[in-house]
Amino acid sequence: MSFLEHKKVDDVKLYINGEFVDAHNAAYFDNLNPFTNQVTNRVAEGDKADIEKAVKAADDAFQTSWGRMKQKERMTYIDRIADLIDEEVEEIAVLESLDSGLPISQTRKMIARAAENFRFYSRMVQSRMHGEAYAVDDEFINYTVYKPLGAVGLITPWNAPFMLTTWKVAPALATGNTVILKPAELSPLSANKLAQIIDKAELPKGVFNVVHGFGETAGDALVKSEKVKAISFTGETTTGKTIIKNSADSLKKTSMELGGKSPLIVFDDADFERALDATVWGIFSFNGERCTANSRVFLHKDIKEKFVAALKDRVEKIKIGDPMDTSTQLGPLINKGHFDKVTRYIEIAKEEGCEVVQGTVPEKIKSGNFVPPTLLLDAKNKMRVSQEEIFGPVLAVIEFETEEEVVQMANDVDYGLAGYVWTNDIKRAHRVAQNVDSGMLWINAQNVRDLRIPFGGMKASGMGREGGHFAILEFYSEPKAIHVAMGDHHIPQFGK
Numbered sequence: 001m002s003f004l005e006h007k008k009v010d011d012v013k014l015y016i017n018g019e020f021v022d023a024h025n026a027a028y029f030d031n032l033n034p035f036t037n038q039v040t041n042r043v044a045e046g047d048k049a050d051i052e053k054a055v056k057a058a059d060d061a062f063q064t065s066w067g068r069m070k071q072k073e074r075m076t077y078i079d080r081i082a083d084l085i086d087e088e089v090e091e092i093a094v095l096e097s098l099d100s101g102l103p104i105s106q107t108r109k110m111i112a113r114a115a116e117n118f119r120f121y122s123r124m125v126q127s128r129m130h131g132e133a134y135a136v137d138d139e140f141i142n143y144t145v146y147k148p149l150g151a152v153g154l155i156t157p158w159n160a161p162f163m164l165t166t167w168k169v170a171p172a173l174a175t176g177n178t179v180i181l182k183p184a185e186l187s188p189l190s191a192n193k194l195a196q197i198i199d200k201a202e203l204p205k206g207v208f209n210v211v212h213g214f215g216e217t218a219g220d221a222l223v224k225s226e227k228v229k230a231i232s233f234t235g236e237t238t239t240g241k242t243i244i245k246n247s248a249d250s251l252k253k254t255s256m257e258l259g260g261k262s263p264l265i266v267f268d269d270a271d272f273e274r275a276l277d278a279t280v281w282g283i284f285s286f287n288g289e290r291c292t293a294n295s296r297v298f299l300h301k302d303i304k305e306k307f308v309a310a311l312k313d314r315v316e317k318i319k320i321g322d323p324m325d326t327s328t329q330l331g332p333l334i335n336k337g338h339f340d341k342v343t344r345y346i347e348i349a350k351e352e353g354c355e356v357v358q359g360t361v362p363e364k365i366k367s368g369n370f371v372p373p374t375l376l377l378d379a380k381n382k383m384r385v386s387q388e389e390i391f392g393p394v395l396a397v398i399e400f401e402t403e404e405e406v407v408q409m410a411n412d413v414d415y416g417l418a419g420y421v422w423t424n425d426i427k428r429a430h431r432v433a434q435n436v437d438s439g440m441l442w443i444n445a446q447n448v449r450d451l452r453i454p455f456g457g458m459k460a461s462g463m464g465r466e467g468g469h470f471a472i473l474e475f476y477s478e479p480k481a482i483h484v485a486m487g488d489h490h491i492p493q494f495g496k
Contacts, residue, residue, distance in 0.1 A: 071125065
């Protein structure tokens with residue numbers, strides 16, 4: 001089914017205190033289809049007043065229902081959400097493709113994983129959300145408990161929006177917090193579908209709220225709200241810095257998953273075909289719009305010529321087309337503004353001396369925001385195209401000779417989110433993995449994530465970690481220490 005044949009998509013409202021409502025000022029904005037650049041539907045434009053209503057609803061729900069609910073009862077709701085997602089996988093996948101331009105074959109897999117996010121945190125909270133106890137000289141018992149924070153704000157991105165949103169919503173709700181979600185304005189459809197699913201799961205009113213709108217208004221108000229106890233943000237680094245500054249006045253917790261310029265290092269003894277598969281998948285899946293994309297590939301000089309020839313062959317054969325076509329491997333970028341940014345970087349690459357090799361966008365789909373898979377050959381690590389996050393299907397190819405040289409180049413960048421090493425020398429693999437500045441690193445593997453493992457980066461790629469028990473114990477809850485005297489211990493008697 002093509003986009004043009006797809007049924008009409010209803011307009012999207014805000015979801016506040018268990019009801020789908022218009023923004024207080026009745027404003028709407030157009031949601032554009034990245035494949036056709038035509039209007040898909042209209043979206044209610046929330047602002048500060050709507051955020052304040054949502055925050056009040058979330059805070060009230062935390063104080064009266066969700067925050068006081070027994071864990072076992074809360075988990076029945078979390079499991080019900082997962083079951084309802086399973087029933088709606090196909091529709092959510094279509095909505096995700098409509099919004100983002102991601103190929104339907106990829107969005108189907110993402111949505112199936114989203115249901116597991118809820119089941120995983122149901123299991124994790126029940127098995128791991130417990131404290132510690134210590135006896136002290138037969139006089140005291142000290143123990144810890146973990147308490148939810150209250151109303152938390154989640155600001156989510158437009159790339160893989162449903163999956164990335166559930167990464168945050170699932171642990172936030174499972175630990176007993178209430179949520180105000182501010183989705184990216186460029187991808188509202190699946191966030192609205194999540195609200196419909198949670199409404200169908202019959203969570204108490206106010207536990208989950210969605211305010212669509214823009215970062216400068218709705219997002220800013222959410223970050224600055226005194227009643228919001230934490231902000232989890234995934235997005236661009238400059239925006240993340242602003243959020244941290246604006247969170248300081250209310251001393252709220254922040255978790256920042258920001259940009260990346262991740263290296264993929266291929267040594268001359270690597271499994272050639274597997275390294276090639278991983279390189280191509282890691283930069284051209286998700287339309288290249290992924291924070292962990294291996295946007296810099298470092299090739300040992302002895303295999304560079306052969307590897308580049310293979311990359312050229314792959315780039316020519318990647319299927320570019322309608323995201324609703326199951327054979328499509330690369331779809332359009334999210335909007336015209338981002339298309340212009342990515343194509344400008346390709347021009348910069350030419351100015352900096354790179355040879356640019358690209359696939360071909362079919363003439364019949366050129367009305368979409370298509371950037372073909374692109375190789376920037378003979379790149380140098382100091383070039384802008386090797387230093388700045390492009391966030392598109394663009395791969396800078398850089399030569400290296402020694403282990404020390406490639407580690408230095410891999411680290412000579414502002415970012416530190418992910419990294420990839422391909423070599424059959426396991427000692428070298430571990431050395432490089434431990435010496436590359438990144439929050440996550442894969443050895444002889446593509447970007448396959450275990451939900452139990454912390455997700456996050458260092459340097460300009462962010463601060464804090466989510467995932468596994470790091471989310472439920474370190475971010476979405478606070479430890480409380482309780483000290484109990486077991487007898488009449490000595491107390492100094494001042495002034496007696």
